[in-house]
Amino acid sequence: MSVLKLKLDQDALVEDFFEDAWLAGIISQAKDYQLIWQLNKQLGFDFRVNNSLEINLAKNRRSFFFTVYEHQELTKSAGHYFYNNHCKAEFLLPELKHVDYLWLIKGNYYQQPDVKALIEQCRKAELVQMASLLDLRDIRNRINLIF
Structure with a gap:
């Protein structure tokens, strides 16, 4: 009897997850909750921790948990996800070690000029040292962002 093996x-x-998605990298020395509070004020958003989206990576028999904040814009059918890129000296995206936080925008409402305007608003937050749009195609470990 042969065994059927299915491969994901x-x-x-x-490709499906990142269709109609934009990614920004943010550098800030602030704690995530401090930065989120400021971004919520600056952008008029309501980012909140979503524990069900927390990302767990296992390396060298250790587990690392990366917090994910979420804000949904129901009228625009857009989701905003804010990830910590660091956890105990491990990185969610190792190729972006200089980036402290990642902001993923999903949904087809936002186009490049809209995203650039949001990032510009983000830069105005006092705790943000730098924010820039990233090219998803250049990120090798983007599967780590999938929740």
Whole structure:
């Protein structure tokens, strides 16, 4: 009797997840909750921790948990996700070690000029040292962002 093995097509999963998505990198020395409070005020958003989206990575028999904040814009069918990129000297996206936080915007409402305007608003927050749009195609470990 032969055993049927099914294999998950990770490339297709990644492509589907990041369709109509934008990613920004943010540098800030602030704690996540301090930065989120300021961004909520600056952008008029309501980012909140979503424990069900927390990302767990296992490396060298240790577990690392990366907090994810979420804000939904129901009228625009857009979701905003704010990730910590660091946890105990490990990185969610190791190729972006200089980036402290990641902001993923999902949904087809936002186009590049809109995203650039949001990032410009983000830069105005006192605790933000730098914020810039990233090219998702250049990120090797983007599967780590999938919740």
